[in-house]
Amino acid sequence: MDSTYTILIADDHPLFRNALFQSVHMAISGANILEADSITGLFDLLAKEEPDLLLLDLKMPGANGMSGLIQLRCDYPHLPIVVISASEEPAVIAQVKRHGAFGFIPKSSDMRALVNALNQVLEGNMFFPETVADFGSEKNRLAEKIASLTPQQHKVLGMLSDGLLNKQIAYELNVSEATIKAHMTAIFRKLDVKNRTQAVILIQQLESETQ
Template identity: 80%
Template sequence: MEPSYTIIIADDHPLFRNALFQSVHMAISGANLLEADSLESLLSLLEKSEEPDLILLDLKMPGANGMSGLIHLRADYPDIPIVVISASEEPSIVSQVKMHGAFGFIPKSSDMRALISALNQVLEGEPYFPAELLVDSNESNDLAEKIATLTPQQYKVLGMLSDGLLNKQIAYDLNVSEATIKAHMTAIFRKLGVKNRTQAVILLQQTESDS
C-alpha cells in the first residue's frame, strides 16, 4: 500500500494553485492536499492540523516578501520539507532559496512531466534543484549567507526598515520597546557588515530585487 502524503500548496494565484493541485494528484495518487493563499492562512493551517509531509511555497504571497516567508517557516517548522515554486528563475534566487534551507526549487515554467518527476524525487527524500539554475555565484552566496544569519525577528525588523518605518513604529507594531529595536538593529548591522539603515536596506533589496 502506498503511503498517504499530506501536502500544502501555498500560492496566491488561484489558477496556478489549481494547476499545481491537478499535477500533485497525478504525481501522488491519494494525496491529502491543503491550500493556502497567504502566509497568514498557511501558518493558520499549520497550527490547526498535523505537520504535513511537504509544503509547496510561492515566494511572493500576501504577508511574504522575497525570502521572508521561507525564513519564517524554516525557523518555526524546521522539520517540514519546503519546496519553493517560483517564476523567478535567476540562479541567484535559487542559491538563496537553497541557502535558507529549502528542500527544493521548481520553476513555474516546468512542464507537467518535470513537475511530477521533481515531486516524486522530493517525496523520496532527495532534494530537487535544477542543475542549470545552480550556477555558483560567490557574491550572491555571500549575501545570502549574511542574510541567513539573521533571526526571524531581526529579518522582520529589517523588512520593516525597508518599508520606511521608524524605530518607534516598528517597536509599536512588534509590541516591544524602542531599545529592543535599537539592539536588533545593532545586531543586524554587525551581521550584514553595514554601518547604517540605508546600507542595510540596499543589501536587502539586492537579495529581493528578482524574487
C-alpha cells in the same frame, strides 16, 4: 506513485494553484491536497494539519521576500518545504536553499519535471536546479549575509526597508525601542554596513532578484 500523503499548496494565484493541484494529483495518486492563498491562511492550516510536504510560493500576501520561508522554518523545523516560484535566478534558488527549503521547482517546469521533482522529494532527496551551482560569488556573499540574520532580525530589516522608524518597528513587534536598536546593531554587523541606508540598499538588491 500511490500514497496517502497530505500535500499543502500555498499560492495566491488561483489559476496556478489549480494547475498545481491537478499536477500533484496526477503525480501522487490518492494524495490529500490542502490549499492556502496567504501566509495567514497557511499558518491557520498548519495549526490544524500535519502535511507531509508544503509547496510554497515565495510571493503571497503577508510574506516579504524570504520572510515567510524563514518563519515557517523557525516554527516548523521538520516540515519539508519545496519552494515553487516564477523567479529562477540562481540568487533566489541559493537563498531558498540557505533558508532551509528541501527543494526548489521553477513554475516553468513541465509536467514530467514536476513529477520527477515531487517523487524525489517524497523519497527523501533534496531537489534543486543545477543553476544553483553556478551562483556568482558576489550574489553568493549577499545571500550568505542575509541568511545569517535571525528570523526577528529579518523582520526588522524588512520593516526598515519599508521605511519604518525604530519606534514604529518596536510598536509593530511589541518590543522596546532599545531592543530594536540592539537588533539594528547586529544587522549592520552581519551585513557589513554602517547605516540604515546601506542596509536598505542590500535588501533592495535581494528583493530585485525575486521579482
